[in-house]
């Protein structure tokens with residue numbers, strides 16, 4: 001309904017006409033190049049973007065599904081995995097693969113833990129995974145897809161995983177524990193060492209979701225920031241994910257999933273030997289794997305090297321500190337918790353932050369809205385270094401505007417929707433609402 005109203009054109013258009021139409025349709029898109037967005041795009045400058053574009057297009061047509069056909073891609077993937085393992089404390093037993101992104105890496109981690117348990121814990125009929133409620137929804141997607149029951153445990157007041165509560169949530173059917181380094185909502189690292197201890201004691205798999213932090217935390221630590229062990233250095237960690245397309249600054253479609261050893265990774269694979277089309281073997285979720293994404297990931301790691309990442313991390317951390325300081329200095333606003341890197345949220349006890357977000361939208365800033373508690377979210381990149389004062393100036397002005405507005409005069413728009421949803425006790429309605437939003441996405 002509605003989705004079939006645009007038909008394949010009978011005649012093709014000219015190359016110029018096609019590109020012009022596409023270019024024009026970008027007019028309303030978020031202005032990430034001006035550092036006006038706080039999620040979705042990790043921008044580290046036009047020079048890097050040009051390198052990524054060149055590397056991506058060089059391998060635009062190649063397919064990582066069959067590395068025998070493309071030894072170049074096989075080399076790139078192996079080296080990206082190896083460099084990532086080196087950054088994340090892996091020894092020579094550690095193995096892994098590239099995937100299309102954080103979600104696919106998390107899907108693989110859950111499926112692998114489930115299939116490992118099927119072999120090693122045949123007594124478990126209905127596997128469960130215990131995760132802090134701050135963990136990324138892709139883990140719940142994985143639980144949903146792979147028939148693993150998610151047991152979500154409330155985080156502590158500092159937004160970090162409550163390891164004692166996680167221990168209490170373990171049952172004879174638990175196969176997997178999860179922690180984040182850091183969590184998306186509040187940018188804090190869960191007590192990975194304590195969860196590792198728990199996992200080792202109980203003989204459970206333990207996945208660390210370092211999709212956000214994997215390519216920043218190692219450098220932040222080297223710059224002197226107090227970063228606790230969060231990776232394969234921690235005993236008990238059996239797998240870890242790190243997204244090259246986030247703070248690795250690669251082109252979209254690049255993440256790494258690492259396992260402690262190849263015995264575990266065996267349970268990730270899918271092979272099929274009885275098909276008329278030949279022998280089939282696929283390491284991850286996708287069949288075809290775009291060569292461009294693999295090539296661009298290899299390119300950026302080699303182009304930046306340690307020095308480049310240290311430089312970008314230094315800028316990112318410095319910018320984050322300036323932003324957090326500026327936000328905390330605005331009467332009524334406060335940063336939530338004690339964020340460990342460049343991702344954080346701020347809330348207010350006296351103002352409706354959703355109204356603040358709407359008014360910031362009107363000034364061209366796209367802040368992401370969060371709930372439980374209501375807050376606004378920022379992921380800081382080097383591109384934000386130049387806009388700190390402009391952003392804080394607008395935020396101060398907006399807060400003033402909200403304060404001095406007559407009661408009830410603000411609060412329509414998204415604020416009304418978010419405010420309403422936050423208060424809605426019946427979450428079934430919210431699910432239906434969200435499914436309706438997804439329907440809208442493909443309506444022409």
Ligand SMILES: Cc1ncc(COP(=O)(O)O)c(C=O)c1O
Nearest residue numbers: 101102103136138184209211212
């Ligand atoms: C902590 C964390 N894990 C996983 C993901 C999912 O990554 P992707 O959007 O690349 O699938 C994200 C995305 O922001 C994340 O922040």
